[in-house]
Each structure stands twice: as structure tokens, then as C-alpha cells.
Amino acid sequence: MAKLSAIQLCSVPDVEKNLSQIDALLAGLEKDPEHIVLLPECCLFFGGRDSQQLELAQNSIDSGQNYLVDALAELAAKHSVYLVAGTIPKLDINGEKFLNRSYVFSPQGQILSHYDKIHLFDVAVQDSEKNYLESKYTQAGQSITAVNLPFANLGLTVCYDLRFPELYRALTKQGVDIITVPAAFTQVTGKAHWQPLLQARAIENQCFILAAGQQGCHANGRETWGHSMIITPWGEIKACLAEGEGSITLDVDVESINSIRQAMPVNTHNRFKTELIK
Numbered sequence: 001m002a003k004l005s006a007i008q009l010c011s012v013p014d015v016e017k018n019l020s021q022i023d024a025l026l027a028g029l030e031k032d033p034e035h036i037v038l039l040p041e042c043c044l045f046f047g048g049r050d051s052q053q054l055e056l057a058q059n060s061i062d063s064g065q066n067y068l069v070d071a072l073a074e075l076a077a078k079h080s081v082y083l084v085a086g087t088i089p090k091l092d093i094n095g096e097k098f099l100n101r102s103y104v105f106s107p108q109g110q111i112l113s114h115y116d117k118i119h120l121f122d123v124a125v126q127d128s129e130k131n132y133l134e135s136k137y138t139q140a141g142q143s144i145t146a147v148n149l150p151f152a153n154l155g156l157t158v159c160y161d162l163r164f165p166e167l168y169r170a171l172t173k174q175g176v177d178i179i180t181v182p183a184a185f186t187q188v189t190g191k192a193h194w195q196p197l198l199q200a201r202a203i204e205n206q207c208f209i210l211a212a213g214q215q216g217c218h219a220n221g222r223e224t225w226g227h228s229m230i231i232t233p234w235g236e237i238k239a240c241l242a243e244g245e246g247s248i249t250l251d252v253d254v255e256s257i258n259s260i261r262q263a264m265p266v267n268t269h270n271r272f273k274t275e276l277i278k
């Protein structure tokens, strides 16, 4: 049995405060050698001005060391969990934009893998923000990431990616059992679409979905939807935290995927082929 947890946060534009909140919530989780814990998108800095994330990416590197990455690695090791650290900003090679990057750390604090959000949220929403333009400071990722853990294969996605089923299909073709969705969904779009999209991705790919959201009213007035969830390959929502900060946990039998896929082999029945456009 593997253990999955999602931590829901109302992150602030203050790295140290977010780190201590994450530390406190990790301390409250059950101990398990096969424990995967997911943090939301922008877990270490959220709710500031858009340009501040770029500044953070620029200022977080010192003689090759990235203190954001080091601090998260330390937390993974301290609490001895596989930590999927939602996203943090990672400066792109040209230094003008950042990648919205998810890191996977081992319980020993080693970086196992990372994924850069592919689909950027350049969208008009009927809320106080009105026009989101993520691509202004963010560089889109160019490749998909599946991570083989000793007891499960993980697929990584971020937030707005959730609306692009081809990404999830591509991960499924790589043999993933669990797909992570760190997010900062808006209140408006979250209320309308978050749950059905997550369930659809679980059902059509016959895999576990582990989704962790930002929730609440942030320092810049942005409101996020929360509703962190853990969903089975049959589409059942087994755990959900609607509002507030906290965590949800579910013990899962990764092998249970096999009987679902054998009985209904949608992946081999599929007559369509798609690939990532570069």
C-alpha cells in the first residue's frame, strides 16, 4: 500500500512563512516509507505582484545553490517523504523568464526529477483579476515527465495543464499510476470545472489523481478554489478538503489499477494518436 497526501495552502508572498507552514503540516502527517506528499502550485511564494516571482527566481540562486530547492529538499528529508513540491519559480537559461517548476524529492532529500508547466494560463476570467497573462514572466515547459518510484510511477502536471487531456494520455502511455496536479485554480473557474476535470482525467486514464490547491484570499486580492482531492482510477473522490489550510491522506493499492485496465482496456482500444507540439 502506498500513502498519498495533498497539502492545501493559502500561501503568502513570504518564503520563510510558507516554509514554516509546510513544515508544520508535514509534521502532522502519518509516517510511511511509501508516502507521496503533494504541495500546491507556487507553494513558496504566492499572492504578490507577478514580477516578484521572477525576482525570486533571480535572487534564489547563489554560487550555483538554489535556496528554495535546498529548503524543500531539507523538508523532504526531515519528514522522510517523497515530496512533490507543487511549483517554485526556476530561472530560465536566458534569465528573462522563469519556469513554473515541480520538483520531486526522495525521503533522503535527493532531487529525483522535475517538470516545467507546459500550458500557460493566458485567460480572461470573470473575477477581480479579469485577465491572467502567465506567459508574461513564465517560459513554457517543452517535455513531459514520468518518474519511476520503487512502488509507483508518477506523472507530473500543473494547474491549467488539467484542461489538456492529451498530456495525461501521453503520461499514461509512459506507464504512470498516479498523476499529480498542484494548482492555484481561480474561484470562478474552480467552482465550475475543477472537480469534473479531475474526475475525467482519473477515469479516462484509469489512474490515481492527487491534486493539491491553493485556497483562500491572497495578499494581492486573488481568490483561489482549494478543494484538494484524491481520486481513484474509477473516478471516486475518496478525500477532499474544500477550504482552509490542512491535509488529506489516502492509502492506495496501486495494483488495483490492473484489474480496472484489464476489464476496460481503453488505452489499447484508443484509435487516436497525439504528440506534443514543439
Ligand SMILES: O=C(O)CNC(=O)[C@H](CS)NC(=O)CCC(=O)C(=O)O
Binding pocket: 041, 042, 046, 047, 053, 120, 121, 132, 133, 134, 159, 160, 163, 184, 185, 186, 189, 190
Ligand atoms: O501566477 C501565479 O502567481 C501562479 N500561477 C497561477 O496561479 C496559475 C497561472 S496564472 N494559475 C492557473 O494556471 C489557474 C488555472 C485555472 O484556474 C483554470 O484552468 O481555470
